[in-house]
Amino acid sequence: MTSAPLHMEIEKEARTHQDSLTKPRGALGRLEDVACWFAARQGKVTPDPLKAHIAVFAADHGVVEEGVSAYPSVVTGEMVKNFARGGAAINVLARQCGASLSVVDVGVIPDLSNIEGIEHQKVRKGTANLLREAAMTPAECEAAISIGRSVAMRAIAAGSNLLIAGDMGIGNTTASACIICSCTGASPEMVVGFGTGIEHAARRHKIDVVKGALARVAGRPKSELLQHLGGLEIAAMAGFYLQAAESGVPVVIDGFIASAAALAARIIDPAASDWMLASHTSHENGHTLALAELGLSALIDFEMRLGEGSGAALIVPLLQSAIALHNGMATFESAGVTDKDG
Known part of the structure; x- marks a missing residue:
């Protein structure tokens, strides 16, 4: 399609x-x-008028074992529980702008099946370490994309005419940096930022990890980049964007991780970016490069780098006003x- x-x-x-x-x-x-x-x-x-739906996709990343994040992987599951309880920033912003919200476990390591308020669609418990091997098998990547598509289809069927994808996954700025470097040709030094708050020495190490991952996949076709360098939640977000574009429903792109997912979606369908509107300029390095590659220009710059779809949700009232x-x-x-x- x-x-x-x-x-x-x-x-x-x-x-x-x-x-x-x-x-x-x-x-x-x-x-x-x-x-x-x-x-x-x-x-x-x-x-x-806009009827927005926000889907937050959550998954863990094997590359965390390389010491690329200030937080341990356990935080992913803890934050997903926080989403389910309504206590995170995206819950507040969804309520504020009148958007419906779904939280989707695509690949969180802990078993969250007893927690209400979560869509339980786990493909596997976190990705493999992208520095050393493909993050996902082709079947796992396709399964995650399909989950994102199905979430979008359900939201559209329920009457939503604007879709927003959010993310939660410790380690996902590393995966996103790999995708953005691959799609833009920018160096890891230009793209890798401080993520959840790492120090300068840790950032230098993170740059080396991204360089190693890019060297591992050198020469592979772009169609394999998402499987090798992405995350389960990033693949689901890409599927979410693809289905929205195919269904003729606009999407608002959030920050660094969302723009990496958008680039991954554009590899599959180059016209998908016609349905994308950029919300804000993330304070994370490389986000402006990703937006430029997508041909998008952000509406605001509040120096945010939270993820969750927060920047995209923030501009919904602005879009309604327009x-x-x-x-x-x-x-x-x-x-x-x-x-x-x-």
Whole structure:
């Protein structure tokens, strides 16, 4: 399957409508562009208000054994429990912006099957160590992608017209750095950041781990990068994005891990990025490089690096405002206001 086509004629009509509103043309800046962007994807000159669904995908990473994270793997499972209890940042932001929220265990090491509020779809208990071997088998990678697709399909069937993927997985900035380096050609020194708060010496070690992983897969086709260098939650996020694009539903891309998943999705379907809107510029190194590779430009920069889908959820009210202004303002003609060309 391939991404749904855009409605470019509708976007032109939306731009004409935007220019007729009672304000100087361009006075609302990128809010005008956002409204017309949604018009092209909904196929409506005046787009419907947004009904967002956030899916947080969680999994552990074998590369943690290389000492690349400030936190142990046990934190992944503990945070998933926190999501289920409603106590994490993404829970607060989902409530604030009126989004529905699902938490999906794709590959957390502990057994969480007795915890309510979690979708239990574990493919395996964490990936293998990507420095030394493929993170997943081809079948495991495909299974994780399929899980992401199914979560997106259910959200769309329930009425969501905007999707956000969040992540939880200690070690996933290392996997994401590997993917971003592979897709952009940037060096690990340019891409690797401080993750959950490692020190400078640990960052240098993390750079070496990424270099080693990239050397291990040198010469392999890009179609194998996700399987070799990714994570179960990253693969699920890629599947989530792919299904959204195929179903004609926009997605808001969060930060560093989300952009790596978006790059992985684009390898499978190059047109998938047409359905992506970048939310914020992560404080993590390399995120701007990933967004540039995707052809995206972030709307805000609050120096965030939390993950969970938090930056994407934060801009949902901003997106709603862009659409409300586009739909609700009077035109020069309807208001009886003289246009500059009138």
